[in-house]
Amino acid sequence: xxxxxxxxxxxxxxxxxxxxxxxxxxxxxxxxxxxxxxxxxxxxxxxxxxxxxxxxxxxxxxxxxxxxxxxxxxxxxxxxxxxxxxxxxxxxxxxxxxxxxxxxxxxxxxxxxxxxxxxxxxxxxxxxxxxxxxxxxxxxxxxxxxxxxxxxxxxxxxxxxxxxxxxxxxxxxxxxxxxxxxxxxxxxxxxxxxxxxxxxxxxxxxxxxxxxx
Amino acid sequence: xxxxxxxxxxxxxxxxxxxxxxxxxxxxxxxxxxxxxxxxxxxxxxxxxxxxxxxxxxxxxxxxxxxxxxxxxxxxxxxxxxxxxxxxxxxxxxxxxxxxxxxxxxxxxxxxxxxxxxxxxxxxxxxxxxxxxxxxxxxxxxxxxxxxxxxxxxxxxxxxxxxxxxxxxxxxxxxxxxxxxxxxxxxxxxxxxxxxxxxxxxxxxxxxxxxxxxxxxxxxxxxxxxxxxxxxxxxxxxxxxxxxxxxxxxxxxxxxxxxxxxxxxxxxxxxxxxxxxxxxxxxxxxxxxxxxxxxxxxxxxxxxxxxxxxxxxxxxxxxxxxxxxxxxxxxxxxxxxxxxxxxxxxxxxxxxxxxxxxxxxxxxxxxxxxxxxxxxxxxxxxxxxxxxxxxxxxxxxxxxxxxxxxxxxxxxxxxxxxxxxxxxxxxxxxxxxxxxxxxxxxxxxxxxxxxxxxxxxxxxxxxxxxxxxxxxxxxxxxxxxxxxxxxxxxxxxxxxxxxxx
Numbered sequence: 001x002x003x004x005x006x007x008x009x010x011x012x013x014x015x016x017x018x019x020x021x022x023x024x025x026x027x028x029x030x031x032x033x034x035x036x037x038x039x040x041x042x043x044x045x046x047x048x049x050x051x052x053x054x055x056x057x058x059x060x061x062x063x064x065x066x067x068x069x070x071x072x073x074x075x076x077x078x079x080x081x082x083x084x085x086x087x088x089x090x091x092x093x094x095x096x097x098x099x100x101x102x103x104x105x106x107x108x109x110x111x112x113x114x115x116x117x118x119x120x121x122x123x124x125x126x127x128x129x130x131x132x133x134x135x136x137x138x139x140x141x142x143x144x145x146x147x148x149x150x151x152x153x154x155x156x157x158x159x160x161x162x163x164x165x166x167x168x169x170x171x172x173x174x175x176x177x178x179x180x181x182x183x184x185x186x187x188x189x190x191x192x193x194x195x196x197x198x199x200x201x202x203x204x205x206x207x208x209x210x211x212x213x
Numbered sequence: 214x215x216x217x218x219x220x221x222x223x224x225x226x227x228x229x230x231x232x233x234x235x236x237x238x239x240x241x242x243x244x245x246x247x248x249x250x251x252x253x254x255x256x257x258x259x260x261x262x263x264x265x266x267x268x269x270x271x272x273x274x275x276x277x278x279x280x281x282x283x284x285x286x287x288x289x290x291x292x293x294x295x296x297x298x299x300x301x302x303x304x305x306x307x308x309x310x311x312x313x314x315x316x317x318x319x320x321x322x323x324x325x326x327x328x329x330x331x332x333x334x335x336x337x338x339x340x341x342x343x344x345x346x347x348x349x350x351x352x353x354x355x356x357x358x359x360x361x362x363x364x365x366x367x368x369x370x371x372x373x374x375x376x377x378x379x380x381x382x383x384x385x386x387x388x389x390x391x392x393x394x395x396x397x398x399x400x401x402x403x404x405x406x407x408x409x410x411x412x413x414x415x416x417x418x419x420x421x422x423x424x425x426x427x428x429x430x431x432x433x434x435x436x437x438x439x440x441x442x443x444x445x446x447x448x449x450x451x452x453x454x455x456x457x458x459x460x461x462x463x464x465x466x467x468x469x470x471x472x473x474x475x476x477x478x479x480x481x482x483x484x485x486x487x488x489x490x491x492x493x494x495x496x497x498x499x500x501x502x503x504x505x506x507x508x509x510x511x512x513x514x515x516x517x518x519x520x521x522x523x524x525x526x527x528x529x530x531x532x533x534x535x536x537x538x539x540x541x542x543x544x545x546x547x548x549x550x551x552x553x554x555x556x557x558x559x560x561x562x563x564x565x566x567x568x569x570x571x572x573x574x575x576x577x578x579x580x581x582x583x584x585x586x587x588x589x590x591x592x593x594x595x596x597x598x599x600x601x602x603x604x605x606x607x608x609x610x611x612x613x614x615x616x617x618x619x620x621x622x623x624x625x626x627x628x629x630x631x632x633x634x635x636x637x638x639x640x641x642x643x644x645x646x647x648x649x650x651x652x653x654x655x656x657x658x659x660x661x662x663x664x665x666x667x668x669x670x671x672x673x674x675x676x677x678x679x680x681x682x683x684x685x686x687x688x689x690x691x692x693x694x695x696x697x698x699x700x701x702x703x704x705x706x707x708x709x710x711x712x713x714x
Contacts, residue, residue, distance in 0.1 A: 016563075016564070016567070017560050017561075017564055018439060018440075018539050018564070020539075020677075020679045020680075022658075022677070022679040022680070022681055022682050023679065023680060023681070026681055026685075027658050027659060027660045027682075028660065030276050030304075030305075030660065031276075031305060031322075031324040031325050031328050031660065032324070032328075033279035033280065033283075033327065033328055033331050034280065035280040035283075035392070045680060045681045045685065051685040051686075054324055055324075083560060084440060084560075085439060085440040085443070085473070088439055088440070088473065088539075089375065089677060089679060090374070090375045090389075090658075090677075091277065091373055091374055091375040091377075091389035091390060091391050092276075092277065092391075093277065093280075093373075093391035093392040093393060096391075111440060111443060113440070113443065113473060114409075114443055114444060114473070114474075114475045115375055115389055115390070115391060115470075115475060118391065118394075119391035119393065122391060122393035122394070123393070172261070172262055172263070172407055173261040173262060173263075174259065174261045174262065174263035174405065174407075175263075177261065184288075185397065185405055186288070186290070186396065186397050186400045186401060189265060189397065189400075189401045189403055189405065190400070190401060192256070192257055192265060192403075193401075195256050195257050195265070196256055196265070196267070196293075196401065196402060196403060199256045199267055200267075200294075200402075203267070206507075207367070207503075207504070207507060208500060208503070209365075209496035209500040209501075209503065209504045210269050210365075210368065211296075212496065212500065
């Protein structure tokens with residue numbers, strides 16, 4: 001996993017609440033057995049005017065001109081600013097895979113859905129929760145200032161604007177540690193293999209039916 | 214014990230929100246069901262606040278597992294405990310008999326075929342048990358698990374599917390996980406977790422005639438919102454919940470995720486224990502007695518403290534219909550689509566406007582006026598035998614409206630299908646004009662050929678009405694099996710309580 005310490009980037013808007021994982025990456029792309037290549041189909045149903053299919057040449061599809069990611073000013077964006085409950089719905093990790101593949105490293109919202117939030121950290125994406133009024137302020141900045149950039153500093157747990165404003169954000173220390181160092185958490189867990197075995201031995205005595213299969 | 218801390222939450226159904234009370238706690242006392250399940254599975258509590266939680270049962274399906282198996286292989290790792298895993302293909306399988314008869318090779322869509330084949334290969338190479346296509350035990354993972362007794366009270370259960378919350382219905386801690394976590398569980402039999410908060414949704418009183426578990430959970434989501442349970446494990450309690458069968462409780466816990474909660478659960482009672490007796494994977498003999506003794510403790514203590522409590526009056530719940538593009542956009546069948554002017558914030562006004570446009574509805578429109586193109590009875594929410602019986606009892610002797618393009622019944626598993634056929638339910642459906650299909654997720658998420666066309670309205674017993682969920686441009690209305698069945702006969706929604714008498 002790619003580490004993230006301090007990230008500065010162009011901000012793009014997804015100005016809706018309750019953006020669900022079906023909207024982030026529609027189900028037909030979940031037939032893939034790979035974990036890469038989902039970027040061109042990120043937000044497929046609102047980004048294009050026709051129905052996307054695996055294998056279809058996306059460069060020939062009609063774009064929705066009203067969708068921000070299709071607009072010149074947001075090209076190269078790596079930070080997505082959005083509203084409440086982003087990522088609600090299914091557990092599909094294809095959602096953060098698509099965001100990451102498109103080039104997003106940081107997401108900002110007043111709240112995220114639990115499973116999605118967790119999936120982001122497994123894929124080098126930092127989801128930042130900021131108060132709704134701060135998010136609204138950032139949307140105003142974004143719309144009024146072409147080229148609006150933000151800096152997400154995971155070490156200091158701080159979001160900064162170029163003009164010197166800043167907001168601190170919370171992130172739990174284990175997730176922060178893994179993302180700062182790009183750690184494979186399976187490797188970390190396997191360092192506790194003795195504890196897992198000890199638990200199994202104890203549990204086998206207490207609840208033998210759980211180990212019958 | 215509770216400090217009253219009422220606050221106003223926006224709800225789509227403001228009339229009903231008046232019945233909601235929300236309270237915060239001030240004392241430290243007994244343990245909740247979630248606390249007990251957490252403690253029983255704690256392998257290691259780390260200083261940084263994270264914990265290693267042991268996983269008793271891992272359910273696997275074709276869509277969210279291939280990348281996990283590949284990750285395992287690339288790292289040279291093997292499954293930690295093969296017997297804890299159980300697999301079946303459900304999301305991406307065709308449901309027509311014609312396509313299913315030839316097994317995996319019969320799947321026409323080659324991308325889907327490769328995915329189902331990959332699950333088969335991964336299970337064979339690791340030795341993980343799989344109910345393959347053609348096995349009567351194959352079905353939607355969340356129908357198959359409990360049916361087999363492969364998911365049991367007191368277990369921690371995970372699956373790369375958000376509706377894993379279903380299995381909380383029998384006093385288990387069950388959660389959906391992402392593919393990285395699927396790989397993590399395969400490799401370590403553990404999950405890295407932060408403990409969630411405790412929330413109790415208590416539904417007391419008696420449900421009215423025609424009001425089902427589906428209506429209860431849709432109503433709850435309408436009251437607390439789709440993010441109402443975020444960060445919480447929800448326990449559903451109260452007399453109305455415990456009056457439901459285990460299958461009804463599954464319907465409720467299934468949609469906990471639609472209220473934002475990764476886990477939903479119901480405490481164990483006699484109904485729970487009776488349900489599991491004699492199931493193929495359930496403990497037997499001495500082990501059964503030991504298990505039952507342990508399961509009896511899977512209830513929240515009387516003095517348990519919840520971070521949030523929501524109280525719902527069962528008698529006030531009407532049959533529900535979702536009208537919008539989020540499960541919280543729901544109302545009683547006698548209700549109407551909300552008015553833009555009634556929205557309390559600009560974001561919500563825009564959300565309503567977008568939903569109305571997508572759904573092709575007008576503000577203030579009566580729900581009974583929504584004309585339907587298709588009806589879908591199925592999904593991990595409502596495809597069990599009781600659901601099919603409820604729908605069949607409505608359909609019996611009647612005909613599907615000529616205005617519908619299609620009405621599907623997709624049983625949740627091969628065994629549900631077999632049971633329904635033994636009861637003659639398949640005949641009831643097909644004689645009325647429904648199609649009777651092979652088990653799978655089908656039109657709930659439309660990964661296979663079962664999908665809505667652009668602009669089509671569907672009465673669906675599934676769990677999500679997101680834009681495009683059931684097909685590009687498709688319009689989903691979430692309802693109970695009985696409401697879907699009655700809507701199929703009439704071609705539009707009707708109040709099941711008054712209809713057909």
